[in-house]
Amino acid sequence: MPFVQLFRFSAILGLAVLLAAPAMGQQRRVVMGVSDAYLKDGLDILAAEYMELHPDVRVSINIQPGLGYATWLRAAIAGGDQAPDIFNANFGHGFYEAGLIVPLNQYLYRDNPYAEGRWIDNFQFEYLEQLKVGADYIAIPLTVIEIGIYYNRDILRALGLEPPSDWNEFMDLCAAVRASGRIPVAVPADMDNYWQGTVGWMMRFFSDAYFFDRSPLVVPRPGDYLFDPNRDGLFVYDPTDIHSTSNVNMSRERTFQAILDGDISFDGPELREIWTRIQYFSRHWQRGFHGTDDGGANRLFLMQQAAMMLQTSAFMFFLDRQIGEMPEHQQFDWGVFQIPPVTDSDLAIIPFRGVGGALPIWGIVNKNREQSDLAADFLMYITTPRACRILLEKALEAEQGILGPFVINDVPLDPELQARFEPFLGLGREFLTFRGLADEQQSSWMFSVLAQDFMAGARTLDEFLEMYQLSMVGAIARIMRREDMDLDPTTRDNNEPLIAQVLELVSEDWRPRDPADFIEAVSERLRLEARRHEPLDHADALLLVDRTIPVGAFGDRAAFDDANNRARAIADSLGRQFYIAVLVSGAEPEIRVHRFRPHIEEVLRRVEGRRYSNEELRRIWRIRR
Amino acid sequence: MSADAAQPAPLPPALHKRKGLLERMWRARLSYLLLLPTFALLATFNYYPAARGLLYAFQDVRPGIGSRWVGMDNFGRMLDDRILLGSFVVMAIFVAATLAKSIIAPMAVAVLISRLRSTRLQYFFQTAFLAPIVVPGMVGILLWRGFILDPNSGLINETLALFGILGPAWLGEHSTALMAIILVGFPWVGGIGFLIFLAGLLGIPSSLLESARLDGAGSWRVFWHIELPLIIGPLKLVMILTFIGSIQDFAGILVLTGGGPGTATLVPALHMYNSAFRFDQFGYGAAIGFVLFLLILGLTILNLTLLKSRRD
Numbered sequence: 001m002p003f004v005q006l007f008r009f010s011a012i013l014g015l016a017v018l019l020a021a022p023a024m025g026q027q028r029r030v031v032m033g034v035s036d037a038y039l040k041d042g043l044d045i046l047a048a049e050y051m052e053l054h055p056d057v058r059v060s061i062n063i064q065p066g067l068g069y070a071t072w073l074r075a076a077i078a079g080g081d082q083a084p085d086i087f088n089a090n091f092g093h094g095f096y097e098a099g100l101i102v103p104l105n106q107y108l109y110r111d112n113p114y115a116e117g118r119w120i121d122n123f124q125f126e127y128l129e130q131l132k133v134g135a136d137y138i139a140i141p142l143t144v145i146e147i148g149i150y151y152n153r154d155i156l157r158a159l160g161l162e163p164p165s166d167w168n169e170f171m172d173l174c175a176a177v178r179a180s181g182r183i184p185v186a187v188p189a190d191m192d193n194y195w196q197g198t199v200g201w202m203m204r205f206f207s208d209a210y211f212f213d214r215s216p217l218v219v220p221r222p223g224d225y226l227f228d229p230n231r232d233g234l235f236v237y238d239p240t241d242i243h244s245t246s247n248v249n250m251s252r253e254r255t256f257q258a259i260l261d262g263d264i265s266f267d268g269p270e271l272r273e274i275w276t277r278i279q280y281f282s283r284h285w286q287r288g289f290h291g292t293d294d295g296g297a298n299r300l301f302l303m304q305q306a307a308m309m310l311q312t313s314a315f316m317f318f319l320d321r322q323i324g325e326m327p328e329h330q331q332f333d334w335g336v337f338q339i340p341p342v343t344d345s346d347l348a349i350i351p352f353r354g355v356g357g358a359l360p361i362w363g364i365v366n367k368n369r370e371q372s373d374l375a376a377d378f379l380m381y382i383t384t385p386r387a388c389r390i391l392l393e394k395a396l397e398a399e400q401g402i403l404g405p406f407v408i409n410d411v412p413l414d415p416e417l418q419a420r421f422e423p424f425l426g427l428g429r430e431f432l433t434f435r436g437l438a439d440e441q442q443s444s445w446m447f448s449v450l451a452q453d454f455m456a457g458a459r460t461l462d463e464f465l466e467m468y469q470l471s472m473v474g475a476i477a478r479i480m481r482r483e484d485m486d487l488d489p490t491t492r493d494n495n496e497p498l499i500a501q502v503l504e505l506v507s508e509d510w511r512p513r514d515p516a517d518f519i520e521a522v523s524e525r526l527r528l529e530a531r532r533h534e535p536l537d538h539a540d541a542l543l544l545v546d547r548t549i550p551v552g553a554f555g556d557r558a559a560f561d562d563a564n565n566r567a568r569a570i571a572d573s574l575g576r577q578f579y580i581a582v583l584v585s586g587a588e589p590e591i592r593v594h595r596f597r598p599h600i601e602e603v604l605r606r607v608e609g610r611r612y613s614n615e616e617l618r619r620i621w622r623i624r625r
Numbered sequence: 626m627s628a629d630a631a632q633p634a635p636l637p638p639a640l641h642k643r644k645g646l647l648e649r650m651w652r653a654r655l656s657y658l659l660l661l662p663t664f665a666l667l668a669t670f671n672y673y674p675a676a677r678g679l680l681y682a683f684q685d686v687r688p689g690i691g692s693r694w695v696g697m698d699n700f701g702r703m704l705d706d707r708i709l710l711g712s713f714v715v716m717a718i719f720v721a722a723t724l725a726k727s728i729i730a731p732m733a734v735a736v737l738i739s740r741l742r743s744t745r746l747q748y749f750f751q752t753a754f755l756a757p758i759v760v761p762g763m764v765g766i767l768l769w770r771g772f773i774l775d776p777n778s779g780l781i782n783e784t785l786a787l788f789g790i791l792g793p794a795w796l797g798e799h800s801t802a803l804m805a806i807i808l809v810g811f812p813w814v815g816g817i818g819f820l821i822f823l824a825g826l827l828g829i830p831s832s833l834l835e836s837a838r839l840d841g842a843g844s845w846r847v848f849w850h851i852e853l854p855l856i857i858g859p860l861k862l863v864m865i866l867t868f869i870g871s872i873q874d875f876a877g878i879l880v881l882t883g884g885g886p887g888t889a890t891l892v893p894a895l896h897m898y899n900s901a902f903r904f905d906q907f908g909y910g911a912a913i914g915f916v917l918f919l920l921i922l923g924l925t926i927l928n929l930t931l932l933k934s935r936r937d
Contacts, residue, residue: 071902078907183777190796191883288776290886291797291805296775305777442904449708453887458799482905 029058030378033076033084035066036360038400042391046382059378067192070441077365085375089131089139089363093439094483096133102364103136107376115384122383127358127407129231129247130429140383141358142391145403146424147201150301150315151308153333155182163337167277170340174284177307184284186306188297189455194448197294198310200435202278203451205339205352208430210270212239212349215431217263218255219248224489226251239349242428250431252438253489256476259437260487266434266472267465273347275454275461282455290452298322304332310339312356313424317401336423354427359403385410436475443475681911692908699912708888709896709913715803716872716892722807723871727863730812731819736848739826751823757815766877769809770796774881796882799889806881806890818863825856861932868928869921893917 032043040063047059062084064072070091077083077100095101108120108128115122127141151163156173159180164170174184193199216237220226226249227233235248258264265271286292286300300306302322316336323331341351364375381387388411395402405413405421413421436444447468454464479485650657682699684692703709734754741747757765773780774795782792795805829852837847853860875895878884884891884899893913901910 074905075902191885286777288794288797291774291776291794291802293770295771296778299775299778303778442906445899445903449885449887452885453799456799456886458887458889 027058028056028374029060030086030375031060031062031084032086032362032378033062033064033073034086034088034360034362035064035069036088037063037066038395038398038402039360039391041398042387042394043382045390045394046387050378050381053381057374057378083365083367085365085367085371086362086379087365089361090359092138092363094479095363096136096138100366101138102366102372102376103138104140104364104376105137107380108137108140112380112384113377114381115386119380119383122385122408124407124409126246130357131361132249133226139361139363140379141361141407142383142388143359143403143406144313144357144425145359146313146354146356146427147310148313148336148338148423149185149308150311150319150334150336152301152304152306153335155180155304155307155332163335164340166340166344167342168344171281171284174281174308178284182304183286183300183306184308185281186292186297186300186309187282187285187289188292188294189285189289189452190291190293191448191452193294194451195435195444198297199278199451201310201355202281203274203435203447204355204430204433206274206278207270207435208355208433209342209348209350209352210274211264211432211434212245213237214258214264215245215248217258218250218432219245220251220254220489224251224254225491226489242350242353245431246429248431251489252479253485253487255432255438256480257487257489259472259476264432266469267462270347271465271468272461273345275451275464277342279455279461290456302326304330312403313421314401314403316420317399320401321399338423338427352427353430354424355430355433356404356424357429358407383408434472437472438475438479440475440479442478443471446471678911678914681907682915683912684908686907686911695908699909700916702909703912703916708891709893711888712891712893712896715888715890716894718803719807719892720868720871724864724867726807726810726813727816727818727867728860730814731816731863732822732860734814735819735822735826736852738823740844754814754819758817763876763880766809766880770881774805774808797886799886802882802886802889806878809877809881818867821859821863822856825859826852829855857932861929864932865925865928869925872917872921 032047036043040061043061047061050059051057069088073084073087073091075082089095089101092101096103109118111117112119112122120128123140127144128137131137131139131141149163155177156162159176161173161176164173177184187193187198189199194203216235219235220228220232222229222233224232228249231247232249236244238244255264259266282289286297286306292300297306297309298318301309302319319334323334339352342348362379364372364379366372382391385408388406388408392402392406392411392413404424405418412418436442436447450459450464450468450471453459454461459467480487681692683694683696685695685698686692734750738747738750738754741750772778776782776792776794776797779792779795781795785792793801795808796802833851833855834847837851842850873894875892875898878890878892878895879898882890884895894917897910897913897917899910900906900913
């Protein structure tokens with residue numbers, strides 16, 4: 001009978017799968033899902049070496065396209081198991097706050113088993129420090145990237161022009177090139193480039209220079225949970241020192257507060273001047289710049305129709321390759337100058353600083369302890385000086401180039417290559433920049449839409465800035481709601497990481513039946529999460545048990561009430577930072593860790609449904625304070 | 626009475642029918658068994674994600690963290706979202722233009738080819754118009770974006786420049802961006818619609834056409850009274866497929882303009898994609914998707930009914 005055979009076949013197949021499963025389960029797996037295609041050859045070699053060293057580990061190097069990486073990453077993380085272990089942390093805005101990224105401190109201070117000394121000693125200090133949020137290192141850097149203005153030396157020489165020393169000279173230079181019939185600057189200005197490309201960079205270096213004097217408002221102060229006495233404690237506002245904000249933290253709470261108080265505003269004189277300048281500058285861009293993508297702009301520069309363009313340090317390798325393939329009579333000589341500062345305005349506090357920094361930066365997705373350990377071990381393996389020399393050599397061999405100099409000690413570049421990177425170095429680094437709020441995607445998209453409308457003449461400057469201001473305040477509300485944060489800089493509010501961590505315990509078949517065990521385990525987690533706080537005393541437990549729990553799970557009613565009252569009293573005395581609710585239904589306990597949010601409730605209730613105004617929000621804050 | 630009692634009570638007709646169905650199903654059990662994997666796969670990969678999406682529309686979904694039931698909030702928010710409402714206008718223009726694109730030119734060319742006397746020539750033109758299908762759609766779109774519509778070095782503007790005409794910025798201007806997107810693929814013949822129309826036209830018995838001509842009907846009357854009524858079925862199919870496709874598809878717009886400049890080319894499907902995958906608002910994205918689903922369903926039914934009644 002045919003379907004008896006079918007059943008037999010299925011049974012055999014099923015058995016085979018069952019038998020194979022445990023064997024497959026033995027293999028541990030590290031997935032490096034990054035967009036750094038130019039490192040693929042080197043990473044493959046290092047992965048193969050690593051697997052040989054650890055036969056029980058399988059490493060996959062999964063190269064994703066840079067465009068759309070952020071979307072891919074978020075979708076992968078939403079898909080649970082599909083998430084990579086190692087990822088490009090510059091795309092992970094909000095991950096730290098949401099507990100999706102593993103702080104690397106615990107690994108950095110350990111000896112790197114594959115190199116000499118501690119892992120942290122492999123890196124150049126200042127670049128690693130840039131990757132700190134509060135006390136936590138959230139990623140490790142490999143190289144640096146920066147932007148500059150590439151210019152066609154032949155064209156400028158023929159016109160008798162020199163690289164400019166300030167913004168007005170730059171505009172004059174553009175006008176002179178324009179008069180010669182060429183396009184002064186090729187600027188890709190499609191939608192993407194307003195966020196992660198040329199126009200986005202402009203907004204960043206301009207706002208950094210114009211809002212520099214607001215930096216004291218946002219640097220953490222003693223008592224703030226982010227405050228680091230060795231960094232923030234040493235901060236002195238000094239507009240003559242472009243490096244003065246290099247190593248300080250930025251308090252999001254203080255930044256948001258400054259925006260809500262109107263100390264940082266997006267419809268004020270600063271942005272008015274910035275966008276008037278950018279709009280004026282745009283008359284020197286190619287026609288129809290909103291319809292030009294990166295490829296189109298590059299073509300204009302390569303075909304010598306345009307004399308200049310803003311590009312990254314990595315662009316020089318592309319330029320070398322392209323010019324090398326041209327017939328000799330079409331080849332040209334090029335150079336790079338730094339973006340010249342605005343010197344004729346009181347609003348521009350400092351010269352333009354770098355908007356690049358360490359890149360690629362790699363972080364670890366928070367799955368579970370064992371997986372983090374494994375991913376960190378692989379990261380240690382590929383960031384030794386020896387490994388990085390392999391990465392460098394393979395990237396150059398494949399004519400892929402690198403983004404900039406390595407920030408791993410003892411990975412020297414060829415002196416000629418080092419010299420080519422010089423114009424990109426020593427610029428300092430942006431601090432307070434706004435193209436959207438903290439890369440909250442909806443606000444950066446809204447920024448792109450509004451700015452494009454303005455630049456195309458479809459919206460006046462007033463309309464643009466008024467709506468931008470509103471969208472930024474809306475972004476504050478969204479971030480606060482998404483992360484359950486309040487604006488008190490002394491408390492770290494995100495409760496998501498705690499939930500994530502505790503749920504992880506549950507998923508590991510941990511069944512809290514004994515309250516002492518539970519308190520111990522949760523407190524341990526809290527200590528890990530909130531290491532900026534004084535260590536939490538687990539005996540005090542900060543435990544506020546939800547009354548819906550079947551009392552039997554925690555002993556008798558009196559013990560339950562007693563624990564509850566004690567916890568509430570303790571929580572009160574500590575300024576009500578945490579409480580923990582445990583719900584037990586059947587065999588599956590669900591644990592929730594909350595923080596008290598006395599102020600945010602009121603704000604969120606009002607901003608719910610987007611029916612708020614800037615003024616209203618400010619008023620709410622005044623009541624609160 | 627006794628005679629009645631002796632006979633077995635007849636089954637109610639409904640039950641009788643059901644028994645017959647069950648019997649037939651049992652007899653064909655192997656077929657059902659073999660169909661099962663297909664249904665299981667469909668349910669897993671098509672229906673489950675769709676149902677899940679439907680559920681998301683009523684939730685506040687936080688990737689990696691969890692979700693919360695919010696009832697109709699996501700739908701309420703859509704009414705306040707002026708950008709979304711504006712995108713429906715863009716969609717209406719885009720859908721209408723796509724419908725025209727996929728019917729007028731392909732049908733005209735199909736009619737012309739079907740009337741060629743030489744079969745060899747018919748084959749030649751058929752192949753010539755269909756050959757571009759082998760170029761992957763995305764490659765076509767990128768070619769249009771990079772090499773045809775580029776305001777400075779694109780084919781169209783370079784050609785116009787030869788005649789001393791300064792071409793528009795196409796994708797780079799609010800006023801021309803949507804038109805430029807619609808222009809992509811010009812002359813819009815090579816699609817599957819052309820093939821469907823041609824097959825329908827070639828299937829019309831030549832005796833019908835000849836007798837009409839003998840009666841003195843000109844080309845236009847033959848098309849209007851003979852050919853068009855006879856290919857109304859294929860026409861309906863192409864219309865519905867195009868209609869559904871043009872509401873759902875945002876890949877082309879995403880690549881060409883990302884919805885810009887500003888929101889000049891933003892359609893609801895792209896706004897849905899942005900909300901869900903860029904802004905991490907899966908719930909809101911799903912709600913937009915749900916509304917689009919209802920819209921497509923409703924308009925497709927309307928479309929079918931209207932076309933049917935006209936033919937009847």
